[in-house]
Amino acid sequence: MEIKCPKCSVWTEGHPTNCTACGFDFHAAAQKRAESHPNFSAPGPPKFDFPMLHLNPNDPWHTRAGKRTVHAIQVVVMTFAGGMAWMAYWIAV
Numbered sequence: 143m144e145i146k147c148p149k150c151s152v153w154t155e156g157h158p159t160n161c162t163a164c165g166f167d168f169h170a171a172a173q174k175r176a177e178s179h180p181n182f183s184a185p186g187p188p189k190f191d192f193p194m195l196h197l198n199p200n201d202p203w204h205t206r207a208g209k210r211t212v213h214a215i216q217v218v219v220m221t222f223a224g225g226m227a228w229m230a231y232w233i234a235v
């Protein structure tokens with residue numbers, strides 16, 4: 143691991159606690175950074191929120207039929223897209 147000194151811009155190798163060039167304290171700087179951002183956390187995987195149709199049982203039959211058709215198409219399209227992504231992954235690997 144290399145650390146670039148924020149003070150003198152010299153790269154220090156290994157696991158240094160201080161800059162080899164100017165003696166800048168990396169550990170104190172990291173601690174200071176953590177203190178200034180107490181709520182910082184690594185971003186997790188993105189959440190995909192697909193706008194799926196909600197089937198309402200109180201809808202009239204033709205609305206339900208229409209929604210079911212759109213719903214079925216959405217499922218097919220998503221399955222297809224998923225399959226494409228899966229194939230693209232294996233081609234890339």
Ligand SMILES: [Zn+2]
Binds near residue numbers: 151152
């Ligand atoms: Zn330095």
